[in-house]
Amino acid sequence: MRMRWFLRSPIKSPLNLNLSPKRSFSLRALVPHWPSPASPRSLPRSSIPMAAIHNHSNSEAGLARRFWIKFTRQSIFAMYTPFAIALASGNLNIDSFHHYIAQDVHFLRAFAQAYELAEECADDDDAKLGICQLRKAVLEELKMHHSLVQEWGLDLTKEHNINSATVKYTDFLLATASGKIEGLKGPGKLATPFEKTKISAYTLGAMTPCMRLYAVLGKKFQELLDSNEGTHPYNKWIDNYSSDGFQATALQTEDLLDKLSVSLTGEELDVIEKLYSQAMKLEIEFFSAQPLFQPTVAPLTKEHKPVEDHLIIFSDFDLTCTVVDSSAILAEIAIVTAPKSDQNQPEDQIVRMSSSDLRNTWGFLSKQYTEEYEQCIENIMPSDRLDYFDYKELSVALEQLSKFENTANNRVIESGVLKGISIEDIKRAGERLILQDGCTNFFHSIVKNENLNANVHVLSYCWCVDLIRSAFSSADLNELDVHANEFTYEGSVSTGEIVKKMESPIDKVEAFRSILKNCNDDKKKLTVYIGDSVGDLLCLLEADVGIVIGSSSSLRRVGMQFGISFVPLYSGLVKKQKEYVEGTTSDWKGLSGVLYTVSSWAEVHAFILGC
Template sequence: MCLFLNPSKNPRFNIISATVSRFGRSDPLKSLLRSSSSAACRFLPKYYYCVDSNPRTSTKTKAAMGVGAAADEEGIARRFWIKFMKDSVFAMYTPFVVCLASGKLELETFRHYIAQDVHFLKAFRHAYELAEECADDDEDKSAICELRKGVMEELKMHDSFVQEWGIGLSKESTSNSATAKYTDFLLATASGKVEGGKGPGKIATPFEKTKVSAYTLGAMTPCMRLYAFLGKELHALLDPDESNHPYKKWIENYSSESFELSALQIENLLDKLSVSLTGEELEVIEKLYYQAMKLEIDFFSAQPIIQRTVVPLSGVRDPAEHRLIIFSDFDLTCTVLDSSAILAEIAIITAPKADQNGPENQLARKSSADLRNTWGVLSSQYTEEYEQCIESIMPKEKVNNFDYEGLSKALEKLSDFEKRANARVIESGVLQGLNLEDIKRAGERLILQDGCTGFFQNIVKNEELNADIHVLSYCWCGDLIRSAFSSGGLNVLNVHANEFTYEESISTGEIVRKVESPIDKVQAFKGILKNCSNDGKHLTVYIGDSVGDLLCLLEADVGIVIGSSSSLRRVGSQFGVSFTPLFPGLVKKQKEFVEGESSNWKGLSGILYTVSSWAEIHAFILGK
């Protein structure tokens, strides 16, 4: 358990004293946990307050909330891309893109893609023609004309693929469902059919026609930006010594400066055409942008794959024979704030003032001022000793080969430290007197990392996956974890954590200590697998963020590190652990994939995969 409560070193602690003084002698927790959005965020540092992770939240609503003021200085095209960029990983992690990046994509699949993309590009060309007709400025008309010429160049490139590889397109004379959904959507938008809007032939004023141009570009811009993004991501993985990558020409085209310039041109033009639009009209463009992004991702997902692939992970094994078991840490893996800070704040806010006396039958408690001071001392001591412990377990020189045994022995020392720290917390009495209902309400309002809840919900809802989810955590109070997930309908998650003891729903200050250390975690991990059915046939994934997760991350078939813990990487690297960004790692796996193998994921490989978001985890394990 990490104590993020040192008032001298951590600004997060300031919220505690501010909140205590704000509520005074009234019912503090009732005020703290009232259903208003501000109260729901008070457990978090102010820079986490009311951050809206819903991609459908309107621009106007966010402006009213004062969110993204700095971003407002940028054009809407840039703002929309930043807002929806996390969705781009669902295109990047499709079997089609992973196989294409690896150079192992079957030619038949690429032929199908080219044929479908021709339909896309022809719709783009026609949409540009309609947008040019609606533009009322010669400069805008000229810019749209230039963009249309770029589409013509792309069509020529597709023709060159056909001629170079001798791939006929006659069999693909019609567009498939995913292609048709986008092209129909785009051409309807370009014709003015937006939420019951007028068609170009019925538009009364030039300004109304200009709006149609803006709407049309709003439905095209994310496709251009997504292709530029994918091109650059894939180009970064090209081996300069590899001259025979079959799709190098495709990758180089979409990663080129000329294509980036085209993407910037359409973004700049969208910004210009949107300047005079109302807030409601900008919301329309945002919806069109997001819908276009989703349809483009659907297009990549719909490409037929006739080969075995490493993605999505849930599809690489037979669910009837192999169970998928997902393990996850909780604090700072699922949450944006360590649970110790939340429990500390509940304790301080609900503690009596120095001159107040509770009922005679109530457990004796420290005053809020004493609690605040005690937490500060505990936090300072923990931080100082933790850093000393990490230094003491590091080998003098970095090992050349992965040394799991040496790492395990080193983490035994860290485990001893964690247990001593927990003992100090218990002895201090700071966790005494917390009401179970207050803890549950705090958990229900706890903000989780964007995409975390949705990922788990998708697993739970899909019974055909044959999957289990286990949360392994140092958290002092399992009730807090269960409440955090219950608000998302995830009561079925298996939680393995420490537990408070209660007398009539009031915490005694004691902790049932089950999972306190890296050693406890890995023992729990192994115990869960031992009790699994399917005769040991399972595929395991562990998701974590800290040194305490290292052993479990390495034991799992797939270990995924989320976040940027420097101590985790530092300790792991010294013992020969390799940290590889997930997408490049998958492309490498696809290159090495051997037909007929059930899985090429194995634990204790010494390789951990890093991600920056839960969207990446979702895209990798479940797909779109």
Template sequence: MEIVAAAAAAAEEGSVARRFWNKSQKEALLAAYTPFVVCLAAGGLELDTFRHYIAQDFHFLKTFVQAYEIAEDCADDEDAASAISELKKAVLKELKMHDSIVEEWGVDITKEIIPNPATVKYTNFLLATASGIVEGGKAPAKIATPFEKTKIAAYTVGAMTPCMRLYAFLGKEIVKNLGPDENSHPYKKWIDNYSPINFETAALQIEELLDKLSVSLTGEELEVIEKLYLQAVKLEIEFFCAQPISQRTTVPLTRLHDPLEQRLILFSDFDLTCTVVDSSAILAEIAILRTPKADGSDRDDPNVRKSSDLRSSWKALSSQYTEEYEQCIENILTTEESKDFDYEGLLKALEQLSEFEKRANLRVCESEVLKGLNIEDIKRAGERLILQDGCKRFFQNIVMKKEELNGDIHLLSYCWCGDLIRSAFSSGGLDVLSIHSNEFQYEESISTGEIVRKMETPLDKIQALKDILQNSPKHLSVYIGDSVGDLLCLLEADVGIVIGSSGSLRQVGSHFGVSFVPLFAGLVKKQRLLDGGASPVWKGLSGVLYTVSSWAEVHAFILGI
């Protein structure tokens, strides 16, 4: 029954190999942000670094051949054994090609090439898995049954599959960003070998093999393969990180930043940039839950606040806000579209949005929906607030290196209550963050329903950012945001990073000539400029914003992996 259940789950969620890749894809993406991959894609990777890489890759290929031989011996049917044999032949063929490229690039293959620690970690991990050593255990003295041998084959292939998929993924990303003069790329012959046309087939073959070998496994055994898969991804990323780079690189940003010459100033929005849920909805829900339900004695008393009435009021306010916001964006988009970047036009258009935001906040205050909130309830809600994956870790690592980086962090937020933000970041040393937001007005720790409105509009945000930057004339600034209200700050900063997929942000930005570029593609272009001697590489008001899917990308770009 367990086998049947595992098979049914796999069928429902897709193939085993696809599920494992989907779970690890965010982390795998980080390999693209290593200095080695960015410099390779840009075409300016130093020759000594490339030579070192292909010399280390030689050890990977040899270990793959050994692992395939063991897996082939453990395979339980001719089809699986034949598939493994074909994959092994492909690696042997790659080793021959490898030898010719090694010689072409001046690596003496007659000399012993010592593997570095990151290479050793992966090759030892793979050979241990192929020997039956899983989860720190010991290899069995004797594999008793053919089924146990099949498990070893599945585990081994599970530890190899992510390498093939990762190389196919990286090859695709690099090929997409080779630039118009791709034939002059110094490493094109090597890149072509891992291009989607050549390497995707091999990746699909080993994924199909993993799916086949996994069919008869239990849920517990599939969990073992998943752990091996994820471990292999981590070890591959370590391998790319370990490639020695001496040249100047755009990634991580802290490597390009000189803390003695300039201050690193990081800005971030809060709602839906840092949080999973908008804070206004959370504050309204606290108020509603804290308001007693009407009982028989006070049902008709007009002076008694009822939770049902409060919920209705909040629902009406929310609906009105959404409707008017959409209308405001629509009005902005009816203006003449700009072919070139038009910051002044955008600034004027966002004056409309600013007036709308002020009116919306005034309605909230007049409704008294937020009246009666206890500051302790707000702080508890903040402590339990769910933040975007990787957000808190990023800020914690920045704080840890604050002195070293000569850095500073500012949160610019429309949030109605700064206490909520402070509570969300109260642990892990993040109480040092500078919070710029609105505040509740209290009487003896109970909110009056009034908001001290200090940060309501895009114009408020941009003014706060400019004031902060003015105090540090020599700086490198980064702004991370997700909405139309962040556009001015995103563009003013030296580096503007858009996280998430706000349609209105892209529509309004594009309408005024703003370009949205995936961060990895932007880094490759910037690396080419850096290789050509450009300085500074990053500069505000360029009209280009960089898009990411997660905080992991932000972390990899700014701090490294």
């Protein structure tokens, strides 16, 4: 239960709890309605939006850029579809590619028609010219498709059934370009000449996400090409969508959307956002609907059989699930609710330090912890970087870190800084705790899925299990098994003591092993561990699949020194897909020395469960 917030830079965490009087940056600075220290000890429910998130979006960014940032999570699901992974790997079955090309031709024809309708509605010469250029680019893309057809000897003159996902998108796009748009006031159709001028913007809103998605996929696939493996069978497709020309066309589409939207009202911009979102959703459905004639490595649960298999998900909590470290929250609650130095304390209540003394004490603990932690990390590192993965040596080294964590936690207990925190405030803080985007969606999809035989266990250093349970309870996730430390209470107020159940990497991995040992079934088990810090290393390595979320420099530094490889999950999947042939398994096994890195929970969700 490391005081990890001390090790995070102010940029990485919304809180900087180096709590000297001059440098404190408390939740009151983030949350205007947070009560002052003079407020009653029991905080009102509406007063604790605990994990306030700074909005880092650039207000000067164009509409298209803002929409792409907002819906990037959805785009990840398209990239992680089995079709896209197989295409990137180069072993996509030719029949699948043939079917895709046939469907994509219908897409492009709809795009050309939509551009033509949008051009007719535009009342600005520059806009008309821009739309005309985009239409010509689509026609050029159709020519590229025909050259691909000739290169592989495909015959598109044969009848190909248009799948429902293709029809959905093309019908949606052409309805939009015709002015039949859901969400508009009135009959849902733009009729007057003035109203029709807005059709151009709406149409671009329904096309832009597709253009940007293909530009991103092209670049990603290009990055993954291996020059040592010879020519990629779908290199021409990748070259087209990663080319400067296509990238420029995608940007031109976005720029035109920005210009066409300048004069629109807030309500009309909301309509464009809905169109953008719907287009992204339909594009993901299009990729998901492509038929495959081969085994694939993703999603991980594609062959899961509840009567035979048991999926066990393990996750850290602080800064893996949360935006703010729970230790920071508990420290802030203690300081905010502490009495001022000139206030008399009731004799029948636990005597507490004043708020100013608490700040000073936390500041001292912070400084001492940071200095000693960094020194401990240096001490456990081998003098030379290992060129092989050595789990045993790593375990021995982390025993030193475990001793350090125990000593640091004892200091916190002895200092009395956690005395007097009410359980009501802790639970309310948990209820208002904001979790990482996509985290609760993923857990919901696991525990509520009747087609999965799965469990989720949260292993945490958090000082107070009640905080975690409240956070998940408010998200309707009572099914999660939480393993963490506990406060002791007199009545409903903490004594400052902690029942230590999990405070080190060794504790975590022992809990991990115990949970697996107590799974009294004969089903085939598949384990996944998701974590973000050095304390998660042993569990990450013992799990069949270890996923590192976030960018902890100390985790990577320690891991690499002990011979651990950190591989971006997507590139790892593409590599496995290259090796994956019928009759083999995807070979997910623990203690391989390979950990997979992701930037968001969307990647975790897409990999394990798919769309």
